[in-house]
Amino acid sequence: MAEMKTAAYICAGCGLGDKLDIAQMEKIAQKEGKMQLVRRHDFLCSTEGVELIRKDIATEGVSHVVIAACSRRAKTEAFDFPTVAMSRANLREGVIWVVAEGEAHDEVRQEMANDYLRMGCAELKKMKLPEGNPNKAGNKRILVVGGGMAGMTAALESAETGYEVVLVEKAGQLGGWAARLWRRVPFKQPYDKPQETGAAQLAAKVSGHPKIRVHLNSTLAETSGAPGRFKVQIAQESGAVSEEEVGAIIQASGFSSYDPARLPELGGGLANVIDQAGLEDLASSANGAPIKRSDGREVKSVVFVQCAGQRDDTGTHLSYCSGHCCATSIKQAMYFKDANPDVDTVIMYTDLRVPGMGEDFYRSAQEKGVIFTKGKVAKVESATDGLKVNFRDLILDEDVAIETDLVVLATGQVPNSGVNIDLPDEDEGKAKQVSILNLNYRQGKDLPQLVHGLADSHFICFPYETRRTGIYAAGPVRRPMDMLQATEDAAGAALKAIQAVENADAGRAAHPRVGDLSYPIVRLEGCTQCKRCTVECPFGAIDEDERRFPVFNESRCRRCGTCMGACPVRVISFENYSVDTVGNQIKAVDIPDEFSERPRILILACENDAYPALDMAGLAHHVYSAFVRAIPVRCLGSVNAIWITDALNSGYDGVMMMGCKHGDNYQCHFVKGSELANYRMSKIDDTLKQLGLEVERVASYEVAITDNARVAALINDYVAKIVEIGMSPMKGFG
Amino acid sequence: MSDHNSQAVARYRNNFLKEVEERVEEGEWVKMCMQCGVCAGSCPFGAHWQHSPQKLFMMIRAGKREEVLTSDSMWMCTSCYNCVVRCPRQLPITHIMHGLASYAHRLGIAPKGQPTREFAKIFWDNLAKKGRVNELKLTLSLYFKDGLVSGIKTAMGMQSIGLGMVKAKRLNPMEIFGGHGLKDLKGFHAILAKAREIEDKRKGLT
Structure with a gap:
């Protein structure tokens, strides 16, 4: 961009003109904000108002624009000027809608609006128009890891959408678990009997598709690169290695069945005690005729033991529910009933869980005479010709036993998620695991896990996403699920992968800042090689070179700014978001003196949840104190400690940090950002003490997007507390 | 009368559920119970029953023939139909209770003096x-x-x-x-x- 020309546009619509002294603000923009052009308009987002700005950009050479009107989250279509850098001063949701009505508040309301305008001008001067990732790459091929139901579906969905697909499968044929099943749980109306799996047809379709290349008997020897330019070494069983270049990866590596041998109390290891997979084999070999045991005897009675080694609270086995096993046992009981209605089939459960349309399937099994017994199995032991199942009947509250020919253990799903990169290297568990992706990232070989070895993505808000950009998880590797859910997952992950390659090609960010053209810029000459950025980046975007300087892979970056918050020497920045853009805003606020009784409180609010909650507090007209000044941040993880010290040094009386919930049930859009911020802020007390300040002057809050009423209450409570503590002694030194 | 009882025992051996399905009015519904316990919770006389309908159904499935048929629980039913209205599986529980009582009586093993x-x-x-x-x-x-x-x-x-x-x-x-x-x-x-x-x-x- 040639020369910087700044302009401020102040809107007087939506009641702004009635509540605020716009003329005074025009002067502030000119004198204090040093804006070269200042204009007022009575209805800025109208066609006429927008045209005014457009004309200035075209004819006056305006390159930097402040819009002092509504929140940056409002009217984004109207105020869309892709060729200029832009900041927004939030006078509507942030000021006139939240400051109490009446003349008594006119002064503080005006002060608040003036400050937001000053902040907008200050931020603008440090902003640059983002130009997009300079290291973009446009390979649009999609790699699918795993050829089971999820993998095949993902491959087919991507190919049908027009993208080339490379599918890598460890086994000698496609199909995964699905190929081993005799029938599947019904997925179509009327949900009353087991249905054909369709795995063979799907496999044929995948193998025959002109856009899909299938590598059987193959694994990934190494994965390197970034979205749009991944390089994968595909190792065949024979030892041959071939290289493929792909733009995005879908990991559908599925699950392993929990080993029944680890359940000796449930008869694991005894003859005629099998798991659900074992029963599928028996059913397949019976081929619709009455099912026979491995010793050739026809099964006349069978007991299904649900939750075998699952939902275990002793810490020995799986602690979670795999979700599919109740329906699977119902299906398998029907194998027996459909071949011979006189076979005794007992499903022993503690809670029957049949998600989806499973309730119809359950009812259908009851109609067929499958017996459902609510009981907890204590021990399975050998008996003459069969087995004895000792259990506690949970309805009748007594210990009883039944004899049976066959016992089927409903064991759970263990995700095939590769190496747990968070375990220390010497951990035995880590050594035993075989990596799936073999990433050459410095952060580890596989996808980071959240709990139970499942790949970390937000189950509800952003499924399929992982903490490695351009790599998506689908199927039971992400959470336990049945075949229908796995195929739905696959379609979702395919769409995500397509978005990823398209965004990488355009040099834009992926979820959640989709379309963001800014990227992290590092001033290496200032870097002290402390490695905090490489360690703390939630997405493993930063490698190290041989001199141990950070190497940013912009395409892997989600633009959260966690590296920027981490950097002690502040050498990391984005074109439109940096230590300076926020720091300048903090310094632009006019701080009244100690005796004014008008404290100033800085709010650093996460733009994903907390800032929208503040906006909605405005929308709902929840009144809060006019002493606060809110600045949106990309993520609390991007908050650099210098902002806090700067604010306190320049006389702010308090700092409120508002971010998303962290921990196992996190809501942080960048997964680890709010957690890191919380960790960093836990150490801020020492700094405060050094400054001779009360620890209450910096407070952290978890704010959800729905907290609009709460956020107003939080502000008012905090302001009351600050008033109680008294004004900061630091005023006038900044 | 007790002849009927011993005949029934001989005929159905361990399969009491089948006996109930074939011989008790609306007995074919028993297998459809999903053990939610809403009937037990809805019964105004619930506290006075030794076995709630939910338990009786479970006992039938567990083959507790003697205990079910000699129970006085189903005789306590006042036909208020609260359970029938509330049963999520729409079992005609009241009718099954009367069916069980009448069957036990017919076999001559219903509780004396009830x-x-x-x-x-x-x-x-x-x-x-x-x-x-x-x-x-x-x-x-x-x-x-x-x-x-x-x-x-x-x-x-x-x-x-x-x-x-x-x-x-x-x-x-x-x-x-x-x-x-x-x-x-x-x-x-x-x-x-x-x-x-x-x-x-x-x-x-x-």
């Missing part, structure tokens, strides 16, 4: 005799079911109500002598006999 059962027996015998309920005789046989002394005591206690009803012509003292009945009493008894024959045949109680 008041509901005694009253039902008195009512049925009274009705079956003449095809009309003889209210005076029904009342008196109910009063005297536990013997002369308690009968006189109860009758004396109810004296004023009885006299009031006589005065209001709601009770005819002459009914004590035979009382009124159907015109074709023979035909009525033939119908009852045939009905029982059909039912026994259907249930396999020969």
Whole structure:
């Protein structure tokens, strides 16, 4: 961009003109904000108002624009000027809608609006128009890891959408678990009997598709690169290695069945005690005729033991529910009933869980005479010709036993998620695991896990996403699920992968800042090689070179700014978001003196949840104190400690940090950002003490997007507390 | 009567559920219970039952024949239909309770002296005799079911109500002598006999 020309546009619509002294603000923009052009308009987002700005950009050479009107989250279509850098001063949701009505508040309301305008001008001067990732790459091929139901579906969905697909499968044929099943749980109306799996047809379709290349008997020897330019070494069983270049990866590596041998109390290891997979084999070999045991005897009675080694609270086995096993046992009981209605089939459960349309399937099994017994199995032991199942009947509250020919253990799903990169290297568990992706990232070989070895993505808000950009998880590797859910997952992950390659090609960010053209810029000459950025980046975007300087892979970056918050020497920045853009805003606020009784409180609010909650507090007209000044941040993880010290040094009386919930049930859009911020802020007390300040002057809050009423209450409570503590002694030194 | 019981035991061996399905009114619904316990929670007499409907269904599935059929729980049902209205699986629980009670009675193993059962027996015998309920005789046989002394005591206690009803012509003292009945009493008894024959045949109680 040639020369910087700044302009401020102040809107007087939506009641702004009635509540605020716009003329005074025009002067502030000119004198204090040093804006070269200042204009007022009575209805800025109208066609006429927008045209005014457009004309200035075209004819006056305006390159930097402040819009002092509504929140940056409002009217984004109207105020869309892709060729200029832009900041927004939030006078509507942030000021006139939240400051109490009446003349008594006119002064503080005006002060608040003036400050937001000053902040907008200050931020603008440090902003640059983002130009997009300079290291973009446009390979649009999609790699699918795993050829089971999820993998095949993902491959087919991507190919049908027009993208080339490379599918890598460890086994000698496609199909995964699905190929081993005799029938599947019904997925179509009327949900009353087991249905054909369709795995063979799907496999044929995948193998025959002109856009899909299938590598059987193959694994990934190494994965390197970034979205749009991944390089994968595909190792065949024979030892041959071939290289493929792909733009995005879908990991559908599925699950392993929990080993029944680890359940000796449930008869694991005894003859005629099998798991659900074992029963599928028996059913397949019976081929619709009455099912026979491995010793050739026809099964006349069978007991299904649900939750075998699952939902275990002793810490020995799986602690979670795999979700599919109740329906699977119902299906398998029907194998027996459909071949011979006189076979005794007992499903022993503690809670029957049949998600989806499973309730119809359950009812259908009851109609067929499958017996459902609510009981907890204590021990399975050998008996003459069969087995004895000792259990506690949970309805009748007594210990009883039944004899049976066959016992089927409903064991759970263990995700095939590769190496747990968070375990220390010497951990035995880590050594035993075989990596799936073999990433050459410095952060580890596989996808980071959240709990139970499942790949970390937000189950509800952003499924399929992982903490490695351009790599998506689908199927039971992400959470336990049945075949229908796995195929739905696959379609979702395919769409995500397509978005990823398209965004990488355009040099834009992926979820959640989709379309963001800014990227992290590092001033290496200032870097002290402390490695905090490489360690703390939630997405493993930063490698190290041989001199141990950070190497940013912009395409892997989600633009959260966690590296920027981490950097002690502040050498990391984005074109439109940096230590300076926020720091300048903090310094632009006019701080009244100690005796004014008008404290100033800085709010650093996460733009994903907390800032929208503040906006909605405005929308709902929840009144809060006019002493606060809110600045949106990309993520609390991007908050650099210098902002806090700067604010306190320049006389702010308090700092409120508002971010998303962290921990196992996190809501942080960048997964680890709010957690890191919380960790960093836990150490801020020492700094405060050094400054001779009360620890209450910096407070952290978890704010959800729905907290609009709460956020107003939080502000008012905090302001009351600050008033109680008294004004900061630091005023006038900044 | 107990013949029926031993025959049934021999016939169904361990499969009590099958016996209930074939022989108890609405018994084919028992397998559809999903053990949610809403019936047990809805029953206004629930606290007085030894086994709630939910438990009875579980016991049937668990093959506890003796315990179910000799239980007095299903005799406690007052037919309020609360459970039927609330059952998420729409089981006709009230009917199943009556079905179980009537089946146990038919086998001769229902609990002796159970008041509901005694009253039902008195009512049925009274009705079956003449095809009309003889209210005076029904009342008196109910009063005297536990013997002369308690009968006189109860009758004396109810004296004023009885006299009031006589005065209001709601009770005819002459009914004590035979009382009124159907015109074709023979035909009525033939119908009852045939009905029982059909039912026994259907249930396999020969």
